[in-house]
Amino acid sequence: MKTESLIEARWAELMQDASPAAKQLLARLSERHAREFAATFYEEMLQDPDARGFLSSEGIVERLTESLRRWIDDILVSWEPSAVPRLIASQRRLGAVHARIGVPLELVMRGTRLLKQTIIGALLGNTANTDHLEAAKIAIEMVDMAVEIAAHQYTASCEVEARTEEAYRNYASSVNMAVERERQRAALFSWENELLHALMAGAPGAALPLISQSGFGLWLRHKAGSIFPLDGEFCEVAQATERIDANLELLRSGEAPYVGSEGARRLVDPVLSETRRIHEVIETLFERQVSLESGRDALTHLLSRRFESTVLCREIEISRNTGKPFAVLLLDVDHFKSVNDTYGHEAGDHVLQRVAGVFSDNVRSGDFVFRHGGEEFLILCVELTAEDAVAVADKIRAAVEAEPIAISQTVSLSVTVSIGVAAYDGHPDYQRLISRADRALYEAKHGGRNKCALAA
Known part of the structure; x- marks a missing residue:
């Protein structure tokens, strides 16, 4: 998100600094040539065997041509800084769609290069053929080609990494869930009993065991993320353990009244309440994982x-x-x-x-x-x-x-x-x-x- 914030600031700055003549030139360019640019873009992309797989239907090309025309118009005609958040959100949605479809990153970069070549050619024409403008055109294209190659390697490397991660997740999820559930249930009960025993025995605050240092806490931190989706319920358990330890740290530090006082009970009661909630959520996560192991919905036994x-x-x-x-x-x-x-x-x-x-x-x-x-x-x-x-x-x-x-x-x-x-x-x-x-x-x-x- 930090990168997007920098881009958003630079985009707004570019809008403010652009001369009226430049804005007018680009707006006129979009008005006259956006549809032509879009058509040329897809004509060239259809020559690429990899790109052709995503553009196999004539109807698809027609719809995408119109979408690209609107995109060009949006980029070259929007000059109010207040429009930048909308433009950023639009590009984010575009990226999400490309990822969902599975368009390789190098194809996106290749398409970007073709589009910029077309725009630069229309801007320079045959009358502005000076050395420095030609050099600018060459430099932009060479940079784009270099980025395209890097993007290709990036995609390949990401695929290798994704396969490795998936293999590890498959290994992790191959653990017998019933056995693992009993093991972690026992570990959580063991920590809870240790804590209650220390409280009842009036042990010194420093002797109170933190849940993060228990067997359950170590498993949660290092292994559970490979078994369960890192979504709201998993985060709820992680946050609950942090709140438990925050209360226990107060008791361990001696900064709060200890056993037998009302102040201590006010710290211990939330710990026990959080622990009960962890039991409930962990049971739910294991139950769901058991049903997902077969790829079936737990209630209907249809595909998940x-x-x-x-x-x-x-x-x-x-x-x-x-x-x-x-x-x-x-x-x-x-x-x-x-x-x-x-x-x-x-x-x-x-x-x-x-x-x-x-x-x-x-x-x-x-x-x-x-x-x-x-x-x-x-x-x-x-x-x-x-x-x-x-x-x-x-x-x-x-x-x-x-x-x-x-x-x-x-x-x-x-x-x-x-x-x-x-x-x-x-x-x-x-x-x-x-x-x-x-x-x-x-x-x-x-x-x-x-x-x-x-x-x-």
């Missing part, structure tokens, strides 16, 4: 959402190489909240399990069924056209509607699903495909539910 990006990216690559179509179905259980509110969450869980079974029973062995989140599911139908995918969606919709779901000995429910269908259209970004299916799902739900809708 975390594999959606990997599978979709692979199917996009297969489609790009073979021309085989595929489609995504996004499904939502209608009025699911009312099921939970009326019959309870246990009944809601049972509904999701039964619906998931219907989905699995009505797809082919080559298709993928994911628990997308909550009461939403995603089905990837391989080698199907849009029309065939709609037919599959309607078959699934009818099968769910016809399936009675017993939630007790006396009560059975009949639930329905709404389905949005999106056929792969050649766009390299899988998130765009999901977004199209989501918009189609919105149409199906707002069209009366228990319907299928095909994305445009």
